[in-house]
Amino acid sequence: MQGLMQHGALTLDKIIDHAAQWHGGREVVTRSVEGPIVRTTYREIHDRAKRVSNLLLALGIKPGDRVGTLAWNTGRHIETWYGIMGIGAVCHTLNPRLFPEQIAWIADHGGDKVIFTDLTFLPIIAGIIPRLPNVEHVIVFTDRDHMPENFQLAGEAPHFKGLLCYEDLIAEQSADCVWGGFDEGTAAGLCYTSGTTGDPKGVMYSHRSNFLHTFITMQPDVMGLSQRDVILPVVPMFHANAWGVAFSAPATGAKIVMPGARMDGAAIHELLETEGVTFSAAVPTVWQMLLQHLESTNGTISTLKKVVIGGAACPETIIRAFQEKYGVEVVHAWGMTETSPVGTLSTMTDALEKLPYDQQMPYRLKQGRPPMGVELKLTDDDGKALPHDGKAFGHLKIRGPIIAAEYFRGAGGKILDEDGFFDTGDVATIDEMGFMQITDRAKDVVKSGGEWISTIEIENIAVGHPKAALAAVIGVPHPKWDERPILLVKLKEGETATKEEFLDFLQGKIAKWWMPDDVVFVDEIPLGATGKIDKKVIRQRMKDYVLPTAVAAAGAATLAAADGAAAPVLYAPEPASEEIGEPDEPVEEVAAEAEPVLEPAHEPEVVAARILASEAVATEAAEAEVSEPEPASEPVTAEALAASLPDPEPVAQAVAQDPEDVFPHAPLVEPDAKPLAPTPEAAFDAPPVFVAEEAPLAMPIQPGRKAKAAKPDKAASGGKGDWASPILLVAVLVAALPAVLIVGAALGARFGGLDKAIAYDLLTRDLAPRIAWLSLGTDVLALIVAMIGGIGRHWKRAVLALGMTAATLGVLLVATSLGGRAAPVGDVATDWKAPLAFSEAVMNARGEAAAPVLDDPSLPVGSELFAGRRVAEVNAETCPAARTLVLERSPADAYEAAKTAVQAKGLKLVTDDPIDGRLEAGGESFWFGMRDDLVIRVRPDTAGARVDIRSVARDAGGDLGRNCGRVSGILKVIGG
Numbered sequence: 001m002q003g004l005m006q007h008g009a010l011t012l013d014k015i016i017d018h019a020a021q022w023h024g025g026r027e028v029v030t031r032s033v034e035g036p037i038v039r040t041t042y043r044e045i046h047d048r049a050k051r052v053s054n055l056l057l058a059l060g061i062k063p064g065d066r067v068g069t070l071a072w073n074t075g076r077h078i079e080t081w082y083g084i085m086g087i088g089a090v091c092h093t094l095n096p097r098l099f100p101e102q103i104a105w106i107a108d109h110g111g112d113k114v115i116f117t118d119l120t121f122l123p124i125i126a127g128i129i130p131r132l133p134n135v136e137h138v139i140v141f142t143d144r145d146h147m148p149e150n151f152q153l154a155g156e157a158p159h160f161k162g163l164l165c166y167e168d169l170i171a172e173q174s175a176d177c178v179w180g181g182f183d184e185g186t187a188a189g190l191c192y193t194s195g196t197t198g199d200p201k202g203v204m205y206s207h208r209s210n211f212l213h214t215f216i217t218m219q220p221d222v223m224g225l226s227q228r229d230v231i232l233p234v235v236p237m238f239h240a241n242a243w244g245v246a247f248s249a250p251a252t253g254a255k256i257v258m259p260g261a262r263m264d265g266a267a268i269h270e271l272l273e274t275e276g277v278t279f280s281a282a283v284p285t286v287w288q289m290l291l292q293h294l295e296s297t298n299g300t301i302s303t304l305k306k307v308v309i310g311g312a313a314c315p316e317t318i319i320r321a322f323q324e325k326y327g328v329e330v331v332h333a334w335g336m337t338e339t340s341p342v343g344t345l346s347t348m349t350d351a352l353e354k355l356p357y358d359q360q361m362p363y364r365l366k367q368g369r370p371p372m373g374v375e376l377k378l379t380d381d382d383g384k385a386l387p388h389d390g391k392a393f394g395h396l397k398i399r400g401p402i403i404a405a406e407y408f409r410g411a412g413g414k415i416l417d418e419d420g421f422f423d424t425g426d427v428a429t430i431d432e433m434g435f436m437q438i439t440d441r442a443k444d445v446v447k448s449g450g451e452w453i454s455t456i457e458i459e460n461i462a463v464g465h466p467k468a469a470l471a472a473v474i475g476v477p478h479p480k481w482d483e484r485p486i487l488l489v490k491l492k493e494g495e496t497a498t499k500e501e502f503l504d505f506l507q508g509k510i511a512k513w514w515m516p517d518d519v520v521f522v523d524e525i526p527l528g529a530t531g532k533i534d535k536k537v538i539r540q541r542m543k544d545y546v547l548p549t550a551v552a553a554a555g556a557a558t559l560a561a562a563d564g565a566a567a568p569v570l571y572a573p574e575p576a577s578e579e580i581g582e583p584d585e586p587v588e589e590v591a592a593e594a595e596p597v598l599e600p601a602h603e604p605e606v607v608a609a610r611i612l613a614s615e616a617v618a619t620e621a622a623e624a625e626v627s628e629p630e631p632a633s634e635p636v637t638a639e640a641l642a643a644s645l646p647d648p649e650p651v652a653q654a655v656a657q658d659p660e661d662v663f664p665h666a667p668l669v670e671p672d673a674k675p676l677a678p679t680p681e682a683a684f685d686a687p688p689v690f691v692a693e694e695a696p697l698a699m700p701i702q703p704g705r706k707a708k709a710a711k712p713d714k715a716a717s718g719g720k721g722d723w724a725s726p727i728l729l730v731a732v733l734v735a736a737l738p739a740v741l742i743v744g745a746a747l748g749a750r751f752g753g754l755d756k757a758i759a760y761d762l763l764t765r766d767l768a769p770r771i772a773w774l775s776l777g778t779d780v781l782a783l784i785v786a787m788i789g790g791i792g793r794h795w796k797r798a799v800l801a802l803g804m805t806a807a808t809l810g811v812l813l814v815a816t817s818l819g820g821r822a823a824p825v826g827d828v829a830t831d832w833k834a835p836l837a838f839s840e841a842v843m844n845a846r847g848e849a850a851a852p853v854l855d856d857p858s859l860p861v862g863s864e865l866f867a868g869r870r871v872a873e874v875n876a877e878t879c880p881a882a883r884t885l886v887l888e889r890s891p892a893d894a895y896e897a898a899k900t901a902v903q904a905k906g907l908k909l910v911t912d913d914p915i916d917g918r919l920e921a922g923g924e925s926f927w928f929g930m931r932d933d934l935v936i937r938v939r940p941d942t943a944g945a946r947v948d949i950r951s952v953a954r955d956a957g958g959d960l961g962r963n964c965g966r967v968s969g970i971l972k973v974i975g976g
């Protein structure tokens with residue numbers, strides 16, 4: 001039974017429509033890239049966004065096309081976003097902080113057709129355009145007076161039509177443009193992961209996911225935005241959509257202040273004060289800069305009430321400085337590009353708010369609790385749920401309508417587990433109150449003697465040392481413990497320190513065996529493109545570094561081996577402590593002790609009471625836990641390190657030299673896959689690979705008795721010196737091979753249990769057409785051989801071989817042109833808004849290895865022609881007959897007609913439920929024995945009955961029209 005409410009697709013154009021109509025005069029303020037502060041309103045932004053849409057339409061941009069933006073946070077950038085998204089095109093935000101090679105790779109992989117950019121980034125544009133053959137137009141966010149006069153590309157780019165001036169172009173366009181009207185699942189934005197922990201992968205947001213994310217961010221315990229707020233998003237629009245603020249500010253009608261190109265402490269402070277900012281969001285490094293600026297200038301903050309800090313762990317010093325010196329509340333948040341990005345926030349609960357501030361601090365430092373709409377799960381390596389006790393570390397997994405289901409073009413393959421959770425790659429704990437704490441990236445965690453050490457936790461404490469500006473911890477190889485942590489510290493300007501000072505500072509604050517084996521003072525800690533510590537670069541720079549303790553351990557091991565004694569234990573994990581929050585308990589022990597808790601109930605009040613009660617004990621225990629430091633090794637001075645570290649510049653250059661080096665594991669296609677056509681349109685025109693499943697039936701006749709008729713010839717020749725005959729025989733066999741292969745594969749799969757991937761994908765779709773083309777060569781060779789060896793005697797075989805090849809290729813080509821547009825997907829449905837699901841019985845019959853039945857996935861790269869597009873779109877193009885059938889007859893009649901049609905097709909009924917209007921059946925193709933499952937839904941409609949069908953193959957990959965044929969055929973029969 002369907003609800004009877006209006007549908008109203010959740011598309012993003014409605015946000016700016018709303019802002020223009022109900023908050024039309026509310027200001028959008030920008031520190032422009034040209035310099036001055038520019039003031040505009042949501043009404044004007046809306047008007048100009050429509051002009052941008054008309055401009056894009058005039059440039060030939062169609063729904064689904066990707067439009068790049070390489071730009072700062074400005075009003076122009078906002079209006080361009082809405083202009084792009086309003087017509088169903090996709091806004092691809094490019095991160096200018098990446099190396100130009102990386103930007104070019106990402107823009108190319110994204111398939112961008114037009115790029116909008118700021119004046120600041122023209123040097124990058126000059127370098128990347130020669131590598132972007134699809135980008136004809138670059139539109140510069142400026143007016144005529146500021147357009148550069150001598151813009152030169154860094155290489156040849158015949159496709160490029162020059163720079164265009166944004167203000168000129170939009171002045172020419174009308175502000176009248178129809179927006180929306182498409183499905184809410186339509187792609188709206190594309191953003192690549194930052195790449196600090198691997199290859200960039202495209203996250204493709206939909207209108208629906210961003211719309212829902214907007215609602216989520218507006219909740220009081222999330223960002224709690226209101227029309228009365230003045231919002232300064234320092235977090236860039238190219239970093240996970242500026243955490244959604246470009247949607248949530250207009251949605252609430254808040255004034256928005258865009259910082260443009262200047263994000264230094266002084267510039268941000270000035271905007272905070274002059275514009276009366278009440279809310280802001282940024283990564284910790286930005287706030288560090290602001291706080292340093294305030295400190296050095298004795299500055300004050302008068303209107304700012306709340307800052308959301310995320311993207312990297314927020315140190316206690318920042319939280320305290322904001323709250324204690326300036327009265328600003330910090331909400332620590334965690335999220336990722338893949339989560340739109342809001343995942344969790346450390347908003348205080350009612351119970352925690354009643355605790356003294358210092359007791360709230362451990363919770364404020366955690367990344368917090370998920371808002372409604374986000375589900376979290378913590379598991380061990382085997383996917384088993386871990387207890388929410390604040391101690392057990394595990395893989396953090398997340399699920400919900402704002403979380404990525406797949407990367408663009410199928411990069412990275414399947415990314416969800418069997419329950420639909422996405423593995424964040426983060427390692428975390430969740431406590432009894434439901435507060436999640438990131439302890440590391442899975443790739444950064446230090447694995448010492450089989451136990452995990454959180455690098456983030458050590459960094460957070462170390463950066464609290466009064467002399468530290470930045471701190472980073474990485475694991476380095478150790479002969480006994482596999483890995484041990486070392487701490488890198490960048491000291492504040494003018495400070496000097498010894499290693500012992502930092503080790504002493506950590507003493508008692510972390511478990512003894514977490515204590516870094518060395519402290520290394522560095523001049524710079526490399527930051528990635530989104531302002532986070534780039535551990536990939538640090539590890540690269542430190543790759544030749546050898547721990548002093550590793551040398552000691554190796555020596556000890558040799559000694560021990562020599563006199564048969566055990567090696568000295570330097571770093572055994574301590575026994576489990578009773579202390580609250582002490583992270584020194586091995587994961588296995590905790591997991592083993594705890595009952596398996598699948599849905600832990602977080603009861604903040606109970607836990608808060610427990611904390612208050614145990615506070616005194618905990619404090620005493622903490623004081624008692626002062627342990628002897630490990631004997632310190634030789635201090636490492638900044639000079640010594642400088643000598644041991646390669647120069648930062650050469651490393652950066654080396655990384656930037658060659659995109660292959662930058663992303664060595666990220667080829668656009670698998671090495672042996674067929675190259676992707678540059679665009680889906682071009683792909684349609686490319687010569688198709690193969691045909692329809694029925695092809696074997698139409699294969700040319702095999703050489704049979706007629707071939708035997710050649711024998712007299714041979715006899716006549718006396719079989720003497722007949723060197724040509726064997727060659728011609730080989731040619732005939734090669735010519736016959738494709739047909740034999742296809743028939744053999746089909747029968748083998750059907751009756752002999754031959755694997756479908758081998759029979760269908762490899763032999764039939766791949767190998768047979770290749771051999772057919774190859775046989776054209778052997779036929780020509782045979783003809784030459786026949787002419788030399790005696791055409792009178794050999795012509796028949798030569799012609800037979802050639803004839804067979806021509807017939808095979810002819811059949812292949814005809815079949816291809818008939819079936820060439822068949823979708824490379826075995827999932828055809830008439831309704832993608834409320835997709836039909838299968839019953840448990842069918843899902844069990846499909847088995848675990850079957851292709852997943854998803855709501856509306858994008859096609860993975862392997863699907864070649866349609867890579868990265870939604871199944872719904874592909875269906876609409878390749879199987880237009882798959883449409884909901886509305887009949888002027890009763891649902892009961894329609895159901896009977898559907899059942900008859902299914903039975904007439906010879907399909908086996910699995911579910912026959914006329915009351916629920918649900919019919920399920922299974923089918924098997926004759927050739928290859930490929931299995932499909934079918935579900936039919938019959939519902940009442942104002943006209944009479946409404947029939948929907950979905951047919952899904954069990955095997956992944958192309959079905960060459962089989963499911964479309966089945967759905968269309970059945971609909972035709974039902975419709976009469």
Ligand code: AMP
Pocket residue numbers: 193194240309310311312313314332333334335336337338341367424425426438440441530
């Ligand atoms: P990105 O997609 O570039 O925003 O990176 C997301 C990653 O940043 C997450 O998976 C975390 O590893 C890290 N991250 C984000 N927020 C936090 C936070 N508050 N504390 C620690 N790490 C964070």
